[in-house]
Amino acid sequence: AQTVTQSQPEMSVQEAETVTLSCTYDTSESDYYLFWYKQPPSRQMILVIRQEAYKQQNATENRFSVNFQKAAKSFSLKISDSQLGDAAMYFCAYSQAGTALIFGKGTTLSVSS
Amino acid sequence: DSGVTQTPKHLITATGQRVTLRCSPRSGDLSVYWYQQSLDQGLQFLIQYYNGEERAKGNILERFSAQQFPDLHSELNLSSLELGDSALYFCASSVGAGQGTHEQFFGPGTRLTVL
Numbered sequence: 001a002q003t004v005t006q007s008q009p010e011m012s013v014q015e016a017e018t019v020t021l022s023c024t025y026d027t028s029e030s031d032y033y034l035f036w037y038k039q040p041p042s043r044q045m046i047l048v049i050r051q052e053a054y055k056q057q058n059a060t061e062n063r064f065s066v067n068f069q070k071a072a073k074s075f076s077l078k079i080s081d082s083q084l085g086d087a088a089m090y091f092c093a094y095s096q097a098g099t100a101l102i103f104g105k106g107t108t109l110s111v112s113s
Numbered sequence: 114d115s116g117v118t119q120t121p122k123h124l125i126t127a128t129g130q131r132v133t134l135r136c137s138p139r140s141g142d143l144s145v146y147w148y149q150q151s152l153d154q155g156l157q158f159l160i161q162y163y164n165g166e167e168r169a170k171g172n173i174l175e176r177f178s179a180q181q182f183p184d185l186h187s188e189l190n191l192s193s194l195e196l197g198d199s200a201l202y203f204c205a206s207s208v209g210a211g212q213g214t215h216e217q218f219f220g221p222g223t224r225l226t227v228l
Contacts, residue, residue, distance in 0.1 A: 033215045043201060044115075045219035091156065097215055098207075100146055100158035100171060 002027045004094050006104035013082045014112050020067075021077045021107050023092030032096050034068065034075045039106070040088040048090070051075065079109075087111040116140065117220035119204050125226045131192040134223045138185055138206030144168070145187040146207075146217060147179055151200040162187055194227045201225075 003026045013019035025034070036048040051059045051068050059066050063083075067076045079086055089108050093101040116139035126132055138145050147159040149172075158171035162181035173179075176194075181187040191198060201224050205217040 035216075037219075042221075043224075044221055045203060045205075047216055047218070050216060095215060095217075098144065098163075098168075100161055100169060101148075101156075101205075101217060102158070103156040105155050 002029075002032075002094055002102050004092050004102050004104040006092050006107050008107045009105070010108045010110070012110045012112065013079070013086075015082055015084060017082050018078060018080045019082055019109065021079075021090055021092075021109065023075045023077070023104055025073050025075065025092070025094050027073070027094065029096060032094060034066075035093040035095070035101070036064070036066070036075075036077045037091045037093060037103075038086075038088045039091065040085075045091075049077065082111050084111050084113065115218040115220065117204060117206050117218050119202075119220035119223050121223060122221065123224045123226075125228065126194060127228055128194055128196060130194050130227075131190065132194065132225065134189040134191070134202055134204075134225075136187045136189070136204030136206075136220055138187070138204075139218055142206035142208055142218070143185065144207045145181055145185070146205045147173075147187070147189050148203040148205065149200045150203060150222070151197075154200075156203075159189070191225070196227050199225055199227045 032053045034051045038046045049061045063080045089106045092104040118137045143164045159173040161168040179189045201222045203222045204220045207217045
């Protein structure tokens with residue numbers, strides 16, 4: 001069975017600084033998708049970034065980028081120029097085409113001014 | 114706004130009762146997923162429907178059931194409620210099974226409190 005592990009329950013960063021959230025996963029499949037979701041205090045689940053396993057290029061969305069290491073089964077999220085609005089719970093998730101998401105336990109990110 | 118709607122936003126009920134949570138997917142999305150978020154279990158997949166048919170089951174209790182209607186909206190029925198069923202229940206939708214970008218778009222959730 002596939003699993004997703006987020007080893008950092010909490011992280012903190014100062015405004016304008018860079019922070020990296022870690023995620024590892026376990027699967028025997030070669031074709032899959034990885035996601036980072038943000039859950040702010042409103043509890044809404046917001047997709048931050050996605051990565052297709054068949055793509056070697058790391059995904060980037062504005063200040064958010066990933067470091068996808070397929071052989072190591074690692075999928076970290078880098079947030080550059082951190083803002084107060086980035087404070088939230090971040091979930092790493094795995095899925096195959098058309099299947100349910102498997103989530104890690106989440107990392108709570110706090111941002112200080 | 115993800116385009117996925119869920120009602121009600123909050124629900125408070127007593128043990129032993131039955132409730133129905135409702136979800137309307139984004140326009141054009143055929144797949145609906147239900148997830149439960151609780152403090153001790155995290156985010157867990159419950160069940161998936163695709164174009165009216167049950168597609169996959171996760172950690173869904175026998176006291177829980179769901180269906181997807183011809184207009185593609187879905188309902189999650191929770192019966193014989195226990196205190197441990199208190200959680201945030203999310204509905205998510207995607208284009209289809211194995212199609213599109215495989216992104217799932219989440220509704221705002223229904224907060225269920227069982228007293």
